[in-house]
Amino acid sequence: MPDILFVSKVDFWIASVLWLGSLSLILIPLWEWRWGKSDSRMRNILLMAILLPFAALMLMPFFETKYTLTDSQLHVNSGLSTQKIELTDITYITPTRSMSSAPALSLDRLKIAYRNQEVLISPKDKSRFYQEIQARNPKIVIDEVSE
Template sequence: MINAVFTSKIDLWLAFLILGSSLLLILVPVWEWIYNDSSIRRILFISLLTIPGAILLLLIFFNIKYSLSDDELFVKNGFSTQSIPLKDITHIIRTNSMLSAPALSLDRIEIRYEGGSIVISPKDKDGFYRAIQERVAALKTDGDDGLVKS
């Protein structure tokens, strides 16, 4: 049962980039209709190429969250959800990695676990750390503003 949900922190520049890109994708067929006097067939074709991309960007933008149950971390990113057993977490460290990740901010944390790692950006990092520590007693503060399994 999920008992803690954290939203992604959103950097303003990234929000403008994603929302602006979505708006541009939506405006392409409108521009074609108003200024180029194109046929309905052409406008529909352009719409079929651009509007799904805009919708996909918006779904990903508004649908990133991190949920904790008693024994798992669920990372929801658009249409997929990744499940990480809490007992497998070995390190949680702060990072500014620009790697592709289910995170809308560069103020991120990297969660290393047996079998891999994931980078996320919870808005309430301190609350996220506390919630993880409540569930995994073996994770202790490492002095570098992170958590490590002892």
């Protein structure tokens, strides 16, 4: 079977928080430079140099959160991290609205249990994800009832 890429569903409020947070990290040094009482350009340059990487890190999930289903693994990519989960290790999948930190940009999530661990993901096309993962490993128990 060919590899299938699933993009993350994005909730408007999560997108807003990340975008506004990163925008504020960019605007703080600009505000200080233009209207601040300090005339120190070096201070403003240092402030910008420190805050800009954090702004970029806050936006990284938008460009990197995806889930790839191969014949034998589920690859969960989010920002700078990648998890590779063997499909044979997955025991069950159930919907959840958990607010736990996860490589997901939506609260419409799936909890995937494997090897006494869990990961929360939010594929945009959940029904296709269910079909494709069960086609690769029919032993996975899928609970389609929300918690």
